[in-house]
Amino acid sequence: MIIKDIKIFVCSPGRNFVTVKIITDSGIYGLGDATLNGREMAVSAYLEEHVAPCLIGRDPQAIEDIWQYLYRGVYWRRGAVTMAAIAAIDMALWDIKGKIAEMPVYQLLGGRSRKGVNLYAHANGSDITDTLNNAQKLIGQGFKALRLQSAVPGLKVTYGVLGDKKDYYEQQGDRPLPPEEDWCTTKYFAMVEDLFKEARKHLGDKVHLLHDVHSRLTPVESARLGKLLEPYNLLFLEDASIAENQDNYKLIRQHTTTPLAIGETYNTIWDCKDLIQNQLIDYIRTAATHAGGITPMRRIADFANMFNVRTAPHGAPDLSPICFSAHLHLNTWAPNFGIQEYVGLGNEQMQQIFLQDIRVEEGMAYVSEQPGLGIDFNEEAAQQYPYKRSYLPVSRLEDGTLWHW
Ligand code: KDG
Ligand code: MG
Numbered sequence: 001m002i003i004k005d006i007k008i009f010v011c012s013p014g015r016n017f018v019t020v021k022i023i024t025d026s027g028i029y030g031l032g033d034a035t036l037n038g039r040e041m042a043v044s045a046y047l048e049e050h051v052a053p054c055l056i057g058r059d060p061q062a063i064e065d066i067w068q069y070l071y072r073g074v075y076w077r078r079g080a081v082t083m084a085a086i087a088a089i090d091m092a093l094w095d096i097k098g099k100i101a102e103m104p105v106y107q108l109l110g111g112r113s114r115k116g117v118n119l120y121a122h123a124n125g126s127d128i129t130d131t132l133n134n135a136q137k138l139i140g141q142g143f144k145a146l147r148l149q150s151a152v153p154g155l156k157v158t159y160g161v162l163g164d165k166k167d168y169y170e171q172q173g174d175r176p177l178p179p180e181e182d183w184c185t186t187k188y189f190a191m192v193e194d195l196f197k198e199a200r201k202h203l204g205d206k207v208h209l210l211h212d213v214h215s216r217l218t219p220v221e222s223a224r225l226g227k228l229l230e231p232y233n234l235l236f237l238e239d240a241s242i243a244e245n246q247d248n249y250k251l252i253r254q255h256t257t258t259p260l261a262i263g264e265t266y267n268t269i270w271d272c273k274d275l276i277q278n279q280l281i282d283y284i285r286t287a288a289t290h291a292g293g294i295t296p297m298r299r300i301a302d303f304a305n306m307f308n309v310r311t312a313p314h315g316a317p318d319l320s321p322i323c324f325s326a327h328l329h330l331n332t333w334a335p336n337f338g339i340q341e342y343v344g345l346g347n348e349q350m351q352q353i354f355l356q357d358i359r360v361e362e363g364m365a366y367v368s369e370q371p372g373l374g375i376d377f378n379e380e381a382a383q384q385y386p387y388k389r390s391y392l393p394v395s396r397l398e399d400g401t402l403w404h405w
Pocket of ligand 1: 037214392
């Protein structure tokens with residue numbers, strides 16, 4: 001069997017997705033997600049121009065060799081664009097291997113470690129009451145873990161918290177430019193403790209609570225936040241500070257027992273290495289699409305397992321359902337899986353394009369039992385929603401200083 005063709009699709013059923021289809025001479029094909037929010041066309045060009053021509057005629061079953069060829073074989077290692085491209089190829093090859101073996105991918109990884117995959121859903125709100133009302137609704141739907149985010153009073157917009165506003169990519173119109181958002185740590189601190197105090201009062205002690213800081217705090221501020229939130233027993237505090245300098249987390253860890261999570265922007269195991277081996281975090285949040293695919297996600301999970309770190313893959317709306325499917329296979333297998341972020345299975349247009357049979361019940365997702373990843377891609381439907389340039393917002397302090405994303 002050889003790789004006969006590789007197609008790259010960029011579609012926008014509400015927001016942009018980059019999808020790779022590897023077609024073999026046997027007719028079996030595989031699918032991968034290469035979406036890099038705000039930089040989609042860079043990955044598409046990288047795949048089209050630099051990756052696909054090198055793979056035509058190769059054995060699609062040599063997943064490891066192809067991964068090494070695209071990573072180690074290339075002088076320019078790592079980086080978000082390269083790793084998203086490699087990721088999509090890797091996912092598509094696992095999909096093909098599963099179809100050849102007539103087994104779901106989780107079986108090829110080592111089989112089932114659990115009956116289903118625990119999810120956390122997002123409860124966002126324009127104020128604390130709104131967030132808690134939304135949380136109650138999700139609890140009513142059976143979710144047992146919730147990420148709580150609430151607008152910060154006094155800031156024009158709080159990232160990820162829409163209220164009645166349009167999402168950032170919907171605001172950009174015909175001449176898209178990155179929206180500008182503001183940030184003030186003092187105003188945030190005035191809100192965040194109350195959010196969790198009220199949450200425990202109204203939602204009780206049984207529900208797992210999580211929170212994403214989106215890296216807006218300095219390490220010492222994160223340490224303070226971790227301490228402040230200890231009484232409310234979070235499952236984890238995500239992206240409290242940026243960890244380009246991984247030592248930042250030593251400072252945070254010294255001061256708080258609130259569990260820490262990071263990793264959604266990481267591209268390789270090297271980005272997580274010090275945090276994991278020094279046990280500075282509790283959950284590693286790498287995504288198959290941004291960390292090079294299923295092959296390295298498996299290595300990260302095994303490495304993390306040695307240091308009591310659990311996996312909590314990123315599950316934002318800018319990862320396509322193909323990535324979500326890949327995560328469900330990894331999560332069904334990984335002995336140290338923790339929790340999966342979940343934002344639904346996509347809007348109506350997405351559901352016409354990405355065809356899958358994932359079941360979500362009582363806050364758990366159940367992986368497809370179809371051979372491969374168990375997801376299909378409707379090319380004709382995708383063509384109806386062409387790519388639309390859009391950017392993630394940038395964040396500035398109130399005096400105009402550009403701040404951590
Ligand atoms: O593209 C950026 C989003 O994926 C990110 O902002 C979402 O932080 C996020 C999360 O935890 O889902
Ligand atoms: Mg996040």
